[in-house]
Amino acid sequence: MTTERLVIVGGDAAGMSAASQARRTKGRDELEIVAFERGHYSSYSACGIPYWVAGDVEGPDRLIARSPAEHRSRDIDLRMRTEVTELDLAGGRVRSLDLESGAESWTGFDKLVIATGARPVRPALPGIDAPGVHGVQTLDDGRALLDTLSRATGRRAVVIGAGYIGVEMAEALLRHGFEVTVVDRSEQPMSTLDPDMGRLVHEAMTRMGITTVTGAAVTGVLTGDDGRVRAVATQDAEYPADVVVLGIGVEPETALARAAGLPLGDHGGLLTDLSMRVRGRDAVWAGGDCVEVLDLVSGRERHIALGTHANKHGQVIGSNAAGGYATFPGVVGTAVSKVCDLEIARTGLREKDARAAGLRYVTATVESTSRAGYFPGAAPMTVKMLAEFRTGRLLGVQIVGREGAAKRVDVAAVALTASMTVEAMTALDLGYAPPFSPVWDPVLVAARKAVAAVRRAGA
């Protein structure tokens, strides 16, 4: 029996899920697995960093799903602090650099997994690299930010970007006693929602004491005599800052793949087929934050950096790389988040996405509650639903509310996957009891209103 070698570039969620899944299928006599990770940590939850910074979670150890030693105990040769610097696909080998010793070497592979992740968008602005400006992508970033927070003499924080990471970091900084200003170029925070739903987030953030500045492009980070950040500048104003957090989002880390001539999509991510194999390649797979995924609602490729997708990709890749069979059909674009006690969720298309996909649609927005109205703790929520003109097919759902709001979006995620109409949704047999839902679940109330809107539009 010959032993094949599987080489994995990137030791986080997608890469190490692939390694684990492949190892579950094939023993070390059949498959050698070598994984390279340039950082200090493997298999950690980047999504957990805002909660570590907020003090909800002890870090960084609690955020590590599986340590390098655990991986090695499963016969996965995980090489930490070792950066892959070149993919030689024709030669079937990768070049790597030991970041500690500086030694370079080549490692041959029979099968290759690219799981290089994403890097935070760091706009080329004056002062962006000044001390006191922090990203929150890696555990090292989290540690550095906590260090800055503990030493800060002032108590003013500016978050650049009002997306998921931005609003989560706003909460974290608030919890540290900072006066928080969030600056975003969009019309409303959470531009992954339609502006009418983003407005609800904006209002809630204001009530929490977070200042949100919208429609404002940051022009630079201003520094003081000590070289440290002192303010964030936009075209119209300056926002004093003792600490600045970048929450602008991430972009696929595909420099290696690009250099190797692999196919990239419009968003800079690797393009794969349904088995997560890089398009046009036989024994090269890619997954996690460095790939684009098919949006099942619009039929277009998107880039979504999310641990849950990375894990699923890894699972699929590991099965296939070990000679099994699995596919990743695509996503519907579900995302949930919270800022303090406000829950925010979305799935499917926003209005602008529907227009961009050439779809004509109607919308319905309803107010409901998380429990029967008479039950203690019943919390208000707003549900917005998009349905296709004429067919009534569900296109998207956005929810903003309190406890019990966010995960209700899952019902819509499954309905989108199944291409349900909003009329079919009104009959869904969802769990009902007074502590858990009104007699008509809020998602069904929205579906009923959407049915009426479809009828009116078609009349």
Place this chain on the structure above:
Amino acid sequence: MTTERLVIVGGDAAGMSAASQARRTKGRDELEIVAFERGHYSSYSACGIPYWVAGDVEGPDRLIARSPAEHRSRDIDLRMRTEVTELDLAGGRVRSLDLESGAESWTGFDKLVIATGARPVRPALPGIDAPGVHGVQTLDDGRALLDTLSRATGRRAVVIGAGYIGVEMAEALLRHGFEVTVVDRSEQPMSTLDPDMGRLVHEAMTRMGITTVTGAAVTGVLTGDDGRVRAVATQDAEYPADVVVLGIGVEPETALARAAGLPLGDHGGLLTDLSMRVRGRDAVWAGGDCVEVLDLVSGRERHIALGTHANKHGQVIGSNAAGGYATFPGVVGTAVSKVCDLEIARTGLREKDARAAGLRYVTATVESTSRAGYFPGAAPMTVKMLAEFRTGRLLGVQIVGREGAAKRVDVAAVALTASMTVEAMTALDLGYAPPFSPVWDPVLVAARKAVAAVRRAGA
């Protein structure tokens, strides 16, 4: 223009939803609506009674969704305390009895809705009507029970039946400071779950201080010299009781329909078509707790008394009775409940249901958590999944856990409605963020294990 008359028998969820929906479609010049209700209340939440008794909810007014006066203000002629005593279908009229005055009268109809609800099962046991023995079906029942609880000198309560109502009442009585014993003839409490999942409920109830006696058929209620209840007897033992609550469930109230020769199913409920029209009848509809519904998973009729279905039926009936078009496709058998902080949910088929439907299946049971394992408040939950042999089609899900467990069953309810396979479920794009879910949602963890079980069984 001639004015048609719609007569509705029963003024609770199904009947009054039908009335309201019909009124939304047609004004009083086109459609006269007369509704008869024999009780003191209309449109109330029977599901809320255990929470009223527990003290979570102020009652009974808070449990009334819409008062008779509100209905009347919408041109619905709701006649309270008026019992329909005969349906003369050939003659197009109903006979009613004014329970206050004793006056009888006939009312003609063009269209008829039967929404007579359900009545609690009250086994013909010695002593079952003794003072201190209470049902919890109506608001009057709730008031009478609260009265008994406030006067009780002893502090021992026995609940007969360990289904939804039984366990909810066990919590309510516990909250009143009673020593609670629940007696049920089944192998485990919550026989709407498989016994292995019911065992988890049993164990949790024991930890809460509730004594659960299983496999025990009640033979009678024993009374003292004062004629009041003093104990509940089974074949093997006597359980002292200062108050007894009947939580055995309900059966369709279809005496009128039976006398009128309308078709009833195996469970005693009225049989309807998909438009909720009584089978074989043109202008007679039926809905709510008095009908049987199609179980979409087994293809068989079931009787499920649940306010959420009653409301949906009413909506469909009201549309159709007013000349519109709507259908109720059936149910998948979703139910959620809680006892203290334990959440209990189910949808689809149990093992015995699958066997009865002639289905061969595999099961998978997993332990997971409501949030990322490292996030504060992450609560354990057990998810059991049934999938069809070979096809891998999802057949059912049961969940027992703490906060965040019950409503996760909704994902499975939608997947069942869409006839998804467990393999398709593993790719579902469910909301993920550390405060809301582990990176693999517990339902997806179960789906992955079920996929493996299907493969093993098929090999």
